[in-house]
Amino acid sequence: MKRVGLLLIGILGFALIAVPAMAATDTVDVTISVPALSTFAAGVDVTLTATVTDLDNTYVFTANASTMTLQDNTSGWTLTAELDAAYTNYTLWIEDTQAAGNATGVGFKQIPVTPTTVALDTFVNYGNTGDMTFQLDWLATGLSWTTYQGDQQNTVTFTHTT
Amino acid sequence: MQNVKQPENLVFSKMLSKHRLLVLALLFAFSIIPGNPAEAAQTISAHSDVSLTATAADYNAGEKVSANNAIDWTSDADWVVTVTSLNANLGQSDDLIYMKSLSDLLWKLSAGSTWAAMTTSDVTVQTGSTGSGSGSFNVDYKFLLSWALDRPGTYTTTLQYTITTQ
Numbered sequence: 001m002k003r004v005g006l007l008l009i010g011i012l013g014f015a016l017i018a019v020p021a022m023a024a025t026d027t028v029d030v031t032i033s034v035p036a037l038s039t040f041a042a043g044v045d046v047t048l049t050a051t052v053t054d055l056d057n058t059y060v061f062t063a064n065a066s067t068m069t070l071q072d073n074t075s076g077w078t079l080t081a082e083l084d085a086a087y088t089n090y091t092l093w094i095e096d097t098q099a100a101g102n103a104t105g106v107g108f109k110q111i112p113v114t115p116t117t118v119a120l121d122t123f124v125n126y127g128n129t130g131d132m133t134f135q136l137d138w139l140a141t142g143l144s145w146t147t148y149q150g151d152q153q154n155t156v157t158f159t160h161t162t
Numbered sequence: 163m164q165n166v167k168q169p170e171n172l173v174f175s176k177m178l179s180k181h182r183l184l185v186l187a188l189l190f191a192f193s194i195i196p197g198n199p200a201e202a203a204q205t206i207s208a209h210s211d212v213s214l215t216a217t218a219a220d221y222n223a224g225e226k227v228s229a230n231n232a233i234d235w236t237s238d239a240d241w242v243v244t245v246t247s248l249n250a251n252l253g254q255s256d257d258l259i260y261m262k263s264l265s266d267l268l269w270k271l272s273a274g275s276t277w278a279a280m281t282t283s284d285v286t287v288q289t290g291s292t293g294s295g296s297g298s299f300n301v302d303y304k305f306l307l308s309w310a311l312d313r314p315g316t317y318t319t320t321l322q323y324t325i326t327t328q
Contacts (some may be wrong), residue, residue, distance in 0.1 A: 023326040027248070028208035030267065031318035032226055032305045034216045034255075071221065071309050075259075131221075131309040 010084060038072040039161040040079075046138050050147075059141040068134040070160060075128045077162045084155040086113045089147050093139035108139050111156060204237040206325040212303055221307050230272050230300040233287070233323060238294035240328040244284035245269065245301075248320040255315035260319045272300035280319070289328065 043066040070079065070143040081094055093108035163221045220226040235243060252262035265279040271288065278285065288299050305317070 022204060023324050024204045025322055025324045026206045026208045027320050027322045028231075029211040029213075029318055029320050030228070030303050031212065031316060032214045032252075033316050034307075034312055034314050036222060036314045037216070037218045039218050046307050071218065073221065073309055073313055075313070080252055129310050129313060 007053070010083050034073065036074050036162055038070070038074070038077070038160060038162055040071075040158070041069045042156075042158045043067045043069075043136075046136075048138060050140075050143055055143055055145050055147065058143050058144060059139060061137065061139045063137050064135045065138050066136045068136065068158065070132045071130075072132075072160075072162060073129050074162045075090070076126070077160060078126045079134075080159045081111050082157050082159070083111050083113045084157065087152060087154065089152060090140040090142040092156070093141065094156075095137040095139065096134050108137070178283075182269045203233065204239075204241060204325045204327070206243065206323050207234040208321070208323045209234070214305065215310070216305070216307055221309050221312070224307055226305045227305060228303045231303065232298050232300055234296070234298045235325050236296040237290065237325060237327070240289075240291045240293060241325050242328050243287045243323060243325045245279045245280075245287050245321055245323050246284045247282050248322055249318075250282055252317035253315065255313035257315075260311060260313045260315070262312065262315075264316075264319065266306040267319060268303075268304040268306070269308055270302050272302050277304060280321070284324065285303060287323070291328065 002093045046062065046065045047067075048060045048062050050060045068079075070077075083092060092111045092113055209232055213232060214226050214228055216226050233243065235241065247264055247267070249264065251264050252267060254261050264281070267280040268277040268285075269280055272276045287301065290297070
């Protein structure tokens with residue numbers, strides 16, 4: 001009986017050892033490459049229409065007239081604006097009132113004429129990474145009753161630089 | 163002196179009794195010889211590395227997904243496959259300002275719908291209880307992306323898939 005028991009123990013031991021918790025492994029690298037990315041949209045065209053009061057005040061102003069969107073995964077970007085030509089009847093200004101990034105604060109800034117040697121780094125905005133929206137006020141100054149009627153159209157070029 | 167002939171079965175029993183340890187040792191030795199048919203054998207293959215490139219559209223979506231990455235397995239016993247990250251994070255941005263968290267890498271069975279963040283602990287991916295066989299299942303990976311956080315760089319980790327008997 002004892003010998004039979006030993007045999008059974010042996011067989012049981014064999015069975016237990018025969019199916020051990022073996023393991024196999026394999027590895028895989030999972031990688032994402034992120035380049036410098038950005039998108040920028042300057043928004044819709046803006047029209048300023050002068051009224052009698054505006055001619056008296058010598059300026060015309062419109063608030064939140066355009067929205068710019070900027071997405072950038074780098075920091076240190078700059079956003080600048082330039083006019084395509086100089087006009088004698090008025091000067092164009094811009095104000096970033098709802099600033100993301102690191103706008104230099106509320107206040108109208110004159111849009112320089114291209115080509116310019118003026119440092120524009122902080123003209124509109126500059127800043128850090130993010131998904132940003134800028135609300136812009138526009139101002140045209142230099143109007144007077146001597147200003148001729150009619151439409152005068154400028155093109156403003158916004159440049160986003162990373 | 164009387165010569166008593168022992169029965170043959172008694173001689174065998176004595177031999178067995180004397181050498182029982184030897185017998186057990188032999189049984190053990192046979193059991194651990196590689197290739198022994200009685201030993202549980204398993205293999206697993208995660209195939210090639212996964213390499214993705216983020217775009218602006220991916221940032222707007224907040225994610226970049228790699229779908230249907232096959233994991234092949236063979237086993238002659240009930241099995242379980244686990245996955246773990248061998249790295250505690252996904253690495254730094256090129257400018258070394260930002261460290262991407264490992265939890266920004268999620269995974270799920272392609273046939274499933276629930277994403278789980280990758281961790282440095284073994285997590286069960288799939289199990290099989292049909293005994294021996296071979297097969298394959300697919301896994302999806304997802305990197306979370308943020309305009310505000312994810313600066314340019316190469317973010318990566320090594321995942322280890324392990325198959326064991328249940």
